[in-house]
Amino acid sequence: DAGVIQSPRHEVTEMGQEVTLRCKPISGHNSLFWYRQTMMRGLELLIYFNNNVPIDDSGMPEDRFSAKMPNASFSTLKIQPSEPRDSAVYFCASSPDANYNQPQHFGDGTRLSIL
Amino acid sequence: TQLLEQSPQFLSIQEGENLTVYCNSSSVFSSLQWYRQEPGEGPVLLVTVVTGGEVKKLKRLTFQFGDARKDSSLHITAAQPGDTGLYLCAGSSSNTGKLIFGQGTTLQVKP
Secondary structure (H helix, E strand, C coil): CCCCCCCCCCECCCCCCCCEEEECCCCCCEEEEEEEEEEEEEEEEEEEEEEEEEECCCCCCCCCCCEEEEEEEEEEEEEEECCHHHEEEEEEEEECCCCHHHCEEEEECCEEEEE | CCCEEEEEEEEEEECCCCCEEECCCCCCEEEEEEEECCCCCCCCEEEEEECCCCCCEECEEEEEEEECEEEEEEEECCCCCCEEEEEEEECCCCCCCCCCECCCCEEECCC
C-alpha cells in the first residue's frame, strides 16, 4: 500500500518567493496533519484537518502560512512570502480518524531552505 | 501549555548495553505514543499506550505508561546498531487525535 506521499522532497528558494508543499494522504484516512520539524523546536503541529475541514490551525505561525484540503486525497501548505526562518523539514501525516489512540502515518517530509 | 519533556536528549552507547528513555509531563494524557525516526524519513509509530500502568513489549523494547498517565518510559534491552535513531514520545489529551511531541532522544548504538 502506498504511504503518505509528499512533494517536493527538497525545495530551495529565495526569500520572498511563494512556496507550495503538497501531500497525498493514505487512501481512506480521514484526518490529515501538517508538522514542521527544526532542531530548536522539534516537531510542531501546524494545522490538522478532519474530513477535509480544518479543525485546529493554532500552530500556524502567522498569516504567511495557509493550508487547504480541497478533497480527501490532496492537501497543500503554502508560505507566501517565504522567509529564512521558515527553513525546516515539513511533514504531512494522516490517520484513519481523529481519535486519540489512532496511529499517525508520516510522509518522508519536504526539506525547505529559504535563502 | 502542555509540554512533554524527554530525557536524555542524546545517548551514545555500545552494542549490547541496556538503556531507558523517559518522557515526562505535568499534564494527564489520554494516550501516549512512541515513534522512531531515521534520517531523511518521517517518524514511524512503535506503540500506543492508553491505560495507566500499562506495559507493552515489542521484541527488545518495553514501553510503560505511568499510573497517573503523565509519564512514560522506553527501555531497550541489549541495544543493537539498528536501534540507532531519534525516539519521540507524543501525547494526546483530547479525543481529537491532536498530538504534542517531545523534543526527542537521539540514540546512537556503536558496534
